[in-house]
Amino acid sequence: MLSRDVEEVVGMRLQLSPEDEAFRQEMRTFFTTKVPQTTRDAVAARRDVGREQYVETQRILNAAGLAVPHWPAEWGGRDWTPLQRHIWREEMQLACVPEPLAFNTSMIGPVIAAFGSDAQKQRFLPATANLDIWWCQGFSEPDAGSDLASLRTTAVREGDEYVVNGQKTWTTLGQYADWIFCLVRTDPDAPKKQRGISMLVFPMDTPGVTLRPIELIDGGFEVNEVFFEDVRVPAENLIGEENRGWDYAKFLLGNERAGIARVGATKRMLADAKQLASEVLADGRPLAEDPRMSARIAELENELLALELTALRVVAHSADGKPHPASSVLKLRGSELQQAATELFVDIAGPLSLASFADDDSAVPEWARAATPEYLNYRKVTIYGGSNEVQRTIIAGTILGL
């Protein structure tokens, strides 16, 4: 009954199909030859990538049809399988290519494509794909973090306009942004707080919008507070229907989790860490030869392998476009491993890590100077994108039925 010919076996297999292997090569070649080396070097050295480099890279990708492959075909999407999308993203990270801006390509773009009016699609989608518009995300507020639906920023309809008042915070790269997509409360009396929320979009230079940078523990400025004082937004800038904003936000956050494992990026980091550990000397011998160090790296590598394989399993089961519940596993472990990799750099740097804010005259190599700020900065990855506690809540509730 169980006998079967080897040639008959079609189910499980490890190798990529020849088409997928060719696809992988094509991606690898593109990313390593068409994206400027200086930009990729900056990513590899874990330096901040400036606005111009982001824009330049995304335009190169967009021209080649590689910026928004997951969008509907008529707006620049590609008819790729989930596995091909996975390969595309992993190869991009392995090649140290700055990824297309998530606020544009993973967040507001798909929302407008799914729920926006035809006029909004025409107006925004091409410019969003090409990073002609830089978007920022105005969801979180001082008193609305994990409990996002308790947000208080209001939008009151007056004729053909909404008048927006309130405050957003944690607005990433708001200083570069041309436009913001915002969740606002349009019905304060809705029986459920989720039902009174709408999504509005407007330019950051609209009168009444004020941006105030927040300094993070690494000394960097990547997030901001944004204040709204009688900001007048044309009613045509409402996305979808009034008071349905929470549905769109949930759709958006589901997309945000795709690709959040960041396996390729962490892989790159571990490869670099190994190289550096073989260059750093501890009592005259390469640190990489210390059995505790090599075991630590080997264990991280194995955990990353397990994560990558799990990502491949999830990818294979997410064909209907909905996030697989197990994608919470990817966020949870992916963020923890990113943090573990940054911690590894600090420990490889050891005493050199104290030269964190030294300038280029320093005798300490750049990677060692960057290590601690990056480690401190990366505490964020278990907080945003749905904190890891929120992910555990999803796993316990949705998957385990607790």
Add this chain to the structure above:
Amino acid sequence: MDFSYDDEQNALRQAVSGLLARAYDGEKRRAVVAADPGFDEKTWSQLAEMGLLGLPFAEEHGGAGAGHVEVAIVAEEIGRVLAPEPYVQAVVLTGGLIDAVGTDAQRGELVAGLAEGTLVPAFAHAEPGTRWSTSASGVRAAEEGGTWRLTGVKEPVPNGARADVLVVSAVVGDGATRLFVVRGDAEGLTRSGYRSHDGTRVAKVELAGTPAEPLGEGTDDRAAAIERAHSLARIAYAHESIGAMATALSTTTEYLRTRKQFGVTLNKFQALTFRAADMYVSLELARSTALWASLVVDTGGDVVTAADRARLQTSRAGRHIGKDAIQLHGGIGVTAEYTVGHYTSRLTAIDHVLGDGDWALARLAAGVGDHETVDPLGAPYT
């Protein structure tokens, strides 16, 4: 690349789980492991009738010529109900070794007997003073007048007392490790079996000039063959432990939904549900790695490294899930009458039979500088 089971594989899983569900409903397992040989001979025969004991072997020896993915499906179902039948030991490890090293005649007799269910083989390899080695040191083999004789002690030997035939590793004059077949009724063979913490049987096997037949031809050192057989068994055990972990977790979540304290069911306490969520994460990551390692076997990749990777991941996960499954049950978790503690006991046994997580990690660490990154779909795995 495709990590989903096909129809035939799903049908296999259903058939195995159906058989084992009938064999091990309710209290059956406790009764079975209480008496020698520690497993149910009738269930063993049924596994044979279904073709499961010959799954990985060639059809000419009564096998089914199936892949490791199929073997893994059986192992996982075994683990799910904690069936005490020595599937991995007898089929994957010992049968695999005979199949890889034995002569045609030996395969014809021993592999065929195993597949039929009439002959249970065991691998007598471990020796006090060694740890998961691929070579023998305490048992010596010498040839005299055309007859090989073995002397020394093997312990602990899984199923060593029940086995009809033992495959014994021994050092020969030049220091090489070779393999020998010893019949259960051989002269100078003393076997003292006992029950292990997980309900399975192990034995002390004493050899005093015991006559033995070399397994296979030639005088090659068999360490590499042992390494490969160990690796395949490690991967199959990874799946057995995945099955056990899955049940340990589902038993735990069921308990959290029903057990009441402070006037509410325990699943109202986030401190507990978060721990269950973490158990799920450990399980799925380990499952992915085990599945992958089986695919590496079927693809002809580097099974030794793949096995070490699966070993490390399932060792960590097995300890995490085994310990927390008990903790989240409270006192009942440590009783012999309740099931969950037995899962932890079995996971602990699997963790130590062929190398624990730290042992696998040390081997991986020694090779960590050999590659820039790990590509699960590339060399050396495909």
